[in-house]
Amino acid sequence: MTVQMLFYEDAVPVQGARHAECFVEMRGYGFCRGVNSVPLTAVEFRSAAGEYPIVFVQSGASLWPAVVLGLRREENLMVTEQGEWLGRYIPAFVRRYPFVFSAAAGDRQMVLCVDEAFPGFNRQGRGEPLFTPAREPSPYVGRVLRFLQEYRAQFARTRAFCERLQQLELLEPMQARFTVGTMPLSLGGFLAVGRQRLKALPGDALASLAAQDELELLYLHLHSLRNFESLHHRLPFAAAEALPAAEAEKRVTVH
Template sequence: MSTQLLIYETAVPVSSARHRKCAIEPGKGYGFARKINSVPLTAVEFPLAAAEYAIVFAQNGEDVVPVAILGARAGENLYVKDDDSWSARYVPAFVRRYPFVFSAKDDGKSFTLCVDEAFQGLNYQGRGQPLFDEQGKQTAYVDNVVRFLQEFRSQFMRTQAFCRKLAELELLEPMQAQFTLGGGQKMSLTGFHVIDRKKLKALPAETLSQLAGTDELELIYLHLQSMRNFVSVKDKLVLAQPEAGPGDTAPAAEEREAAAAVAH
């Protein structure tokens, strides 16, 4: 598996030969996501995510992808509590799909279901949801996991098309977030892009109408409204009482197909 799959330690293909007696026990928390400070979002998640996260656009090769900001420093997720619970009502789909993930084959069209064997809830004692039945056939639980991952990928592809349109319209501009902590300590988060309001307003009426007709204009405004959630990031940062000094930081990169780092 790609080393860029940062929340996955030992993801391997799911098979009856290897996992016939394997089960997944839920409720083990989100400790696996403690060291990621941004995660990719799909456009369909914007309405719920915008209420709790700052949504920005990060470079991923030649493309840009929307990401939810989870922290202001590398290796720190401010939304995972000490007890491994998540401190927001909406948990991004990228996180919820764990410990499962698709691995793309060489042709880029075929995918293999994989599971992270380092997941605390994975066991061979029958606790939780079995992956295979006594005949070695995958269970309804696994069928539902596959459907979830298929839908995630489908929504990701649609989101890519939305991001390409933003780039074609030249609406994105670099931005940095400044944080002033207790005692006057300052931090900055750079390397991401946001939509320029002036450029948006300057678009021809016909283009704006097209964006409204495809609901992409709504996505744009949800992104812009989400910028106020940088205040939540600062508040969580203050409560975390970090020991490190001020300085530019870079959110961790995520998987090859979806993730993008917010880097300085």
Template sequence: MAKQLLFYETPAAVNPARHGKTLVKDTGDFSFAAGVNSVPIAAAEFALCAAEYPIVFAGDPKAPVPSVILGLDGSRNAFIGKKGNWLGSYVPAYIRRYPFVLSQQDKTGTQTLHIDDSAACLATKGKGEALFDAGGKPTPYLEGVLKFQQDYQAQHQRTQAYAQRLADLELLKPMQANYTTPSGEKRTLQGFFTVDREKLKGLEDDAALQMFRNDELECTFLHLASARNFKALADRVSEAAKAA
């Protein structure tokens, strides 16, 4: 599981024996995500993400993953401030769900809530949200966390269906973003995919209607429009480099 979780270092199943005294502090510190330049997003997030991030399709073109680009320089996240604060308006749910995550379903369909035991926001003393009460029962906070994770997982499954439809209809093509560093060096970011506008226009009526009724056409147009955010992202990276 850890290989799929980017910044999760030591995910462990949440249980009262191990986490009976664990507290979660809301510090507003997103430093844990400073080393990633992209994260997956759900279809329900496209409208909010398209306003400030480039949305692309990453991974295998036969099983693409909708993602937002957060940086252009290697594995650096351009939306993390010096104090770990988030510099954008919207924080993707993949990041907001940290330090919690649901495991993959087993053969019985059961999922288990995990927490990154190495997360800096965890403590056993002081102020914070408890996971379990004195009797070892989940607190309302933990129940809320579980609901959020379950909702996220449901959105993730819907998003997978959308991305798979794009792949099955062969609508994706390789994409690259060209930008210039503050020193004048020209660079290219590649390894992701975008929807081919011409192939989209050539869709059969039945396929186009199905995508329209599933709100998948809306997601597709938001994705295409979000490409304009590469310029703002390049400017953000340049300004950060100059300040450094």
């Protein structure tokens, strides 16, 4: 499954013939309890940097910012067992669920899809209808479309930002290390801006980053790395103690 799909299991196009009597009821964020990071768009840096570590994740030729939500694989420390989100800011990637845009290969037209595996998807009248009695898209679907269109536009801007970081060779591998009780934990598999690399940039490159408001994004990213300590304090002590060191080392890669 691609990074952009993560917790989606059965996303299908929204169609009147199939979904005329379907509803979506949002019942918390339990659906993302098993992910330790989610993608972030550049416009979200300011809102996210105050409480989450923002890192960069490389997958093949693709580079993408992500917020770290847990220190072990399949563990989201920002979601309670009841599905409540503990942070003040909820990433747009999470808020768009269970909807997503999709396009067939070679087709530029985006199609709205819904994950029918989402627990809040139902035909019992709970929540927001997807269609009106006349089988027209409901006002709720209209709001979803506007949100996803804006998300897609920010996605494109963020991709261009990441391409510039690659061209300037500003990123370097990073690991965050912790000790919980007597057990060491190490979180890796991500990149961060190297401070010395940033300082070594020529003036014209720095001016270009500043003119596009991207220099601010880099400093927000660097500042956000302090939030690893906050995640560390959220880690249940008993769970960490019970996890063998070899198993811990396998569970800490950012996805």
